[in-house]
Amino acid sequence: xxxxxxxxxxxxxxxxxxxxxxxxxxxxxxxxxxxxxxxxxxxxxxxxxxxxxxxxxxxxxxxxxxxxxxxxxxxxxxxxxxxxxxxxxxxxxxxxxxxxxxxxxxxxxxxxxxxxxxxxxxxxxxxxxxxxxxxxxxxxxxxxxxxxxxxxxxxxxxxxxxxxxxxxxxxxxxxxxxxxxxxxxxxxxxxxxxxxxxxxxxxxxxxxxxxxxxxxxxxxxxxxxxxxxxxxxxxxxxxxxxxxxxxxxxxxxxxxxxxxxxxxxxxxxxxxxxxxxxxxxxxxxxxxxxxxxxxxxxxxxxxx
Amino acid sequence: xxxxxxxxxxxxxxxxxxxxxxxxxxxxxxxxxxxxxxxxxxxxxxxxxxxxxxxxxxxxxxxxxxxxxxxxxxxxxxxxxxxxxxxxxxxxxxxxxxxxxxxxxxxxxxxxxxxxxxxxxxxxxxxxxxxxxxxxxxxxxxxxxxxxxxxxxxxxxxxxxxxxxxxxxxxxxxxxxxxxxxxxxxxxxxxxxxxxxxxxxxxxxxxxxxxxxxxxxxxxxxxxxxxxxxxxxxxxxxxxxxxxxxxxxxxxxxxxxxxxxxxxxxxxxxxxxxxxxxxxxxxxxxxxxxxxxxxxxxxxxxxxx
Numbered sequence: 001x002x003x004x005x006x007x008x009x010x011x012x013x014x015x016x017x018x019x020x021x022x023x024x025x026x027x028x029x030x031x032x033x034x035x036x037x038x039x040x041x042x043x044x045x046x047x048x049x050x051x052x053x054x055x056x057x058x059x060x061x062x063x064x065x066x067x068x069x070x071x072x073x074x075x076x077x078x079x080x081x082x083x084x085x086x087x088x089x090x091x092x093x094x095x096x097x098x099x100x101x102x103x104x105x106x107x108x109x110x111x112x113x114x115x116x117x118x119x120x121x122x123x124x125x126x127x128x129x130x131x132x133x134x135x136x137x138x139x140x141x142x143x144x145x146x147x148x149x150x151x152x153x154x155x156x157x158x159x160x161x162x163x164x165x166x167x168x169x170x171x172x173x174x175x176x177x178x179x180x181x182x183x184x185x186x187x188x189x190x191x192x193x194x195x196x197x198x199x200x201x202x203x204x205x206x207x208x209x210x211x212x213x214x215x216x217x218x219x220x221x222x223x224x225x226x227x228x229x230x231x232x233x234x235x236x237x238x239x240x241x242x243x244x245x246x247x248x249x250x251x252x253x254x255x256x257x258x259x260x261x262x263x264x265x266x267x268x269x270x271x272x273x274x275x276x277x278x279x280x281x282x283x284x285x286x287x288x289x290x291x292x293x294x295x296x297x298x299x300x301x302x303x304x
Numbered sequence: 305x306x307x308x309x310x311x312x313x314x315x316x317x318x319x320x321x322x323x324x325x326x327x328x329x330x331x332x333x334x335x336x337x338x339x340x341x342x343x344x345x346x347x348x349x350x351x352x353x354x355x356x357x358x359x360x361x362x363x364x365x366x367x368x369x370x371x372x373x374x375x376x377x378x379x380x381x382x383x384x385x386x387x388x389x390x391x392x393x394x395x396x397x398x399x400x401x402x403x404x405x406x407x408x409x410x411x412x413x414x415x416x417x418x419x420x421x422x423x424x425x426x427x428x429x430x431x432x433x434x435x436x437x438x439x440x441x442x443x444x445x446x447x448x449x450x451x452x453x454x455x456x457x458x459x460x461x462x463x464x465x466x467x468x469x470x471x472x473x474x475x476x477x478x479x480x481x482x483x484x485x486x487x488x489x490x491x492x493x494x495x496x497x498x499x500x501x502x503x504x505x506x507x508x509x510x511x512x513x514x515x516x517x518x519x520x521x522x523x524x525x526x527x528x529x530x531x532x533x534x535x536x537x538x539x540x541x542x543x544x545x546x547x548x549x550x551x552x553x554x555x556x557x558x559x560x561x562x563x564x565x566x567x568x569x570x571x572x573x574x575x576x577x578x579x580x581x582x583x584x585x586x587x588x589x590x591x592x593x594x595x596x597x598x599x600x601x602x603x604x605x606x607x608x609x
Binding site for chain 2: 141142144145148149150151152153154156157158159160161233237240241244245246247260264267268271274275277278281282283285286289
């Protein structure tokens, strides 16, 4: 007993995990087979590069005011200049540079908030699913209450109370989004904990914490990855909506939502101000959704 | 049936209590409203007096108890911006939001039913691919941006529809399209999948094998049954719909509860914020309950327990 049986349990648990997650070779084969998956990955890769190298890529300082060149149209239009590819706004700021810098905020807020909600949600899901009973009941009632009302509603209450800033925004979006993880992870745990390797681990007296960390956590990672990817997409939309409403990112930090909201007042004269940031959001979110859908097809055992 | 409805109604209470608890805790953490109510040079005694009269010196749980007690009586406090009872300010705005929501649902249904049936009966045809593609792009596009693009096209460039405000049918068109397309994608997907499921049932195959025209089979046998989940789907969209209305109303300066809430958040008018949140939560939860009940009435296969 002891060491040997633990090793067998570990091996069994790993086989189960590998069966579900597959190998890198299988992944890349599956990726190439899916057109949307490949497109999604390329878009996400491209946006990430833009965000990381924004200071090098942006032709201008995104906040540089230029009184000599207000409302310059995109370069291919009459009166446009090659210096400002996508034109300038009411303060003469370069739209392309603002969009390039805006990608940083979108990705930062999107990923940070999703990681925060993922950690909260996975922990609660693991605990609720593993221990069950009254604790599970209370936690799930809490999840139901959260799911009952629109996500944006809680975000608004948070923002009304704490005031807008990038940190509040990440915390707010992180705290309002954990419920979907909790629910799905709990469901997974309920089925995994009936597997032989978990029962065996219990029977030889492995501690609960250790079972959760060694056997359950690795097995819900795939669920975590799928929901996370798709959540980044919805979080980016939510962030841009809140910034658009003036409740999210505050100047001088540039966000696609604030660029859009600046442009809203000049629709009659300068259509490009509100148009391009929206296209940037749509393409980014589309890429993430493609990637997420593909990941779900590959990782989700229910769709296999 | 009555027994079931009563039981479900009772289940709403803990959910609303949890929501009110979260909201109250947040407002409690935010700190003292007294600072906002009195001039900066107010005497300490004066502050203390106001705190005492508002019950702010009580411990947390007593304050929460009082809060719930007042809330049950419909007292959410006074809006400092409007100078009246917060609940009546919120209720005044509700008809505008309902008007917009109903128009949006009508538009969503007009898009979702034909496209859902179409793409289910002609799977993998070009229409199916276009409908599915449009749904994905629609999901990726922020709703408020679609609204702005519609204003750009129909109000600014073509000049055929008003930019914002409420009044005539013309004012309603753009916000309703913006809000409606937001839920149409999800509805189309759900109609498509419920149609597909039904088209594979034995009674459809029997009907087809008897030589009944396929149009007849689709509408009389399949679609009618697909309507059952559809009613539920529509009611369950309330949450998405109200979430979307918050932003759509602001984009189009539509004087509903969404615009009110966003303004209240901006001005930190907490009485209005709390009243809005509780009213919206109650509406969403009631609609979900209604969806369940209708579903059970329409589908005799589901037994009440």
